[in-house]
Amino acid sequence: MLVSAKEMLTKAKAGKYAVGQFNINNLEWTKAILLTAQEQNSPVILGVSEGAGKYMCGFKTVADMVKAMIEDLGITVPVALHLDHGSYEGAKKCIAAGFSSVMFDGSHYPIEENIEKTKELVGICDELGLSLEAEVGSIGGEEDGVVGAGECADPNECKMIADLGVTMLAAGIGNIHGKYPENWAGLSFDTLDAIQQLTGDMPLVLHGGTGIPAEMIQKAISLGVSKINVNTECQLSFADATRKYIEAGKDLQGKGFDPRKLLAPGFEAIKATVKEKMELFGSVGKA
Ligand SMILES: [Zn+2]
Numbered sequence: 001m002l003v004s005a006k007e008m009l010t011k012a013k014a015g016k017y018a019v020g021q022f023n024i025n026n027l028e029w030t031k032a033i034l035l036t037a038q039e040q041n042s043p044v045i046l047g048v049s050e051g052a053g054k055y056m057c058g059f060k061t062v063a064d065m066v067k068a069m070i071e072d073l074g075i076t077v078p079v080a081l082h083l084d085h086g087s088y089e090g091a092k093k094c095i096a097a098g099f100s101s102v103m104f105d106g107s108h109y110p111i112e113e114n115i116e117k118t119k120e121l122v123g124i125c126d127e128l129g130l131s132l133e134a135e136v137g138s139i140g141g142e143e144d145g146v147v148g149a150g151e152c153a154d155p156n157e158c159k160m161i162a163d164l165g166v167t168m169l170a171a172g173i174g175n176i177h178g179k180y181p182e183n184w185a186g187l188s189f190d191t192l193d194a195i196q197q198l199t200g201d202m203p204l205v206l207h208g209g210t211g212i213p214a215e216m217i218q219k220a221i222s223l224g225v226s227k228i229n230v231n232t233e234c235q236l237s238f239a240d241a242t243r244k245y246i247e248a249g250k251d252l253q254g255k256g257f258d259p260r261k262l263l264a265p266g267f268e269a270i271k272a273t274v275k276e277k278m279e280l281f282g283s284v285g286k287a
Pocket of ligand 1: 139177207229
């Protein structure tokens with residue numbers, strides 16, 4: 001069922017595990033993630049970037065597809081449909097389209113403006129029972145063409161944003177979107193710890209989950225991270241499985257060119273990646 005992310009994340013923070021946000025790009029992606037969540041009896045968050053929303057013909061198309069799919073597949077675990085790194089306007093569009101959760105990424109604004117815009121969205125989301133994610137301190141790497149350097153958020157600014165009544169808070173702790181470079185310094189647990197001390201029960205969000213070593217993920221969860229975003233890893237496993245199918249010449253055998261056959265290995269690969277992440281994050285059986 002489609003729900004806001006509030007309850008699942010409150011439970012995750014209290015239970016010391018994390019709920020995965022898996023970004024979707026099309027029907028196969030969405031179906032693979034929903035089916036895996038149901039099989040693992042895990043809550044799940046479907047992430048949609050503004051770019052992916054545009055690609056899928058708008059937020060309404062996405063929301064209607066997700067709702068219909070939840071009904072048709074008989075998905076009973078909690079599912080949140082969440083805008084990832086939304087602009088202020090994008091957040092409003094997703095709310096109108098029927099999303100159950102939005103992220104407003106005001107990290108590139110001066111803190112005063114980030115606070116002002118986040119505050120307005122807290123009011124709207126509260127009224128409609130939707131969850132809202134805010135961000136402090138930009139997260140490095142590339143997200144829809146926006147490149148940032150992996151910085152660490154100011155814990156005091158995190159507290160200011162958390163106090164506005166957002167549902168969950170993303171803070172830069174040295175994490176990066178996409179593949180991590182060889183010389184990556186790792187997560188700053190001192191920053192994370194300081195943020196948690198000041199924000200208390202607030203579920204914290206770790207972006208750029210692809211390629212962070214398992215022990216760092218577990219340590220981050222122990223320090224208050226209750227939502228972890230995974231995007232690139234599903235893309236890599238889908239591409240790898242599809243490449244193998246083509247390279248083995250399977251599309252040239254019989255009806256191997258049928259898109260339902262051609263996309264099947266990639267679909268299974270996404271399912272395997274999602275399952276692996278749910279086990280690592282500890283959300284299996286927590287629906
Ligand atoms: Zn992100």
